[in-house]
Amino acid sequence: MFRLRFPEREIEYWASRYSYAGEEEIENRVAPAARKRGYLTRQEFLQLCRWKTPRSAPRCALNDEDFVRAVTEASLRSRNEEFKIRVLGVLRGVAWPTASVILHWCDRGQYPILDYRALWSLSLEVPSQYDFPFWSRYCAYVRELAARTGLSMRVLDRALWQYSKEKQG
Secondary structure, three states: OOOOOOOHHHHHHHHHOOOOOOHHHHHHHHHHHHHHHOOOOHHHHHHHHHHHOHHHHHHHOOOOHHHHHHHHHHHHHOOOHHHHHHHHOOOOOOOHHHHHHHHHHHOOOOOOOOOHHHHHHOOOOOOOOOOHHHHHHHHHHHHHHHHHHOOOHHHHHHHHHHHHHHHOO
16 A cells, blocks of 8 residues: 655655745744643644645634644643544644644654655555545554654655655656
């Protein structure tokens, strides 16, 4: 099912070519603060949503501060994998890909970002509808790849995204 389209030894090369606006602020300020605190503020939530997909920003902006805190705190504190991802979907504007971004950056565990580019780089078709079994298999594969290569989830995500950006038709 999963097959990396390029040799594992090239992961760091593809990751080194990656550049995406706004990531430095998320990596150095937003994510560490949210992990330490255990939830996202509304402003941080909106920043992550815009980083993933600006198209959802108007819907994401409909969530108020207390709701963002309650939902993200429940997700980030839970030990249940399915609950973690699904509960984020009650936030307006948040579907599986954006929920994966929140977990990737803010959870203490290791979560890949669910993105059509990453899926393509792993020889996968984007499913017509995401579900937990698909998410679970995807997480397991990328976590195993990280363990096998000794690379971080962030490095893997950058490599998968960049390879697709340069190679996908």
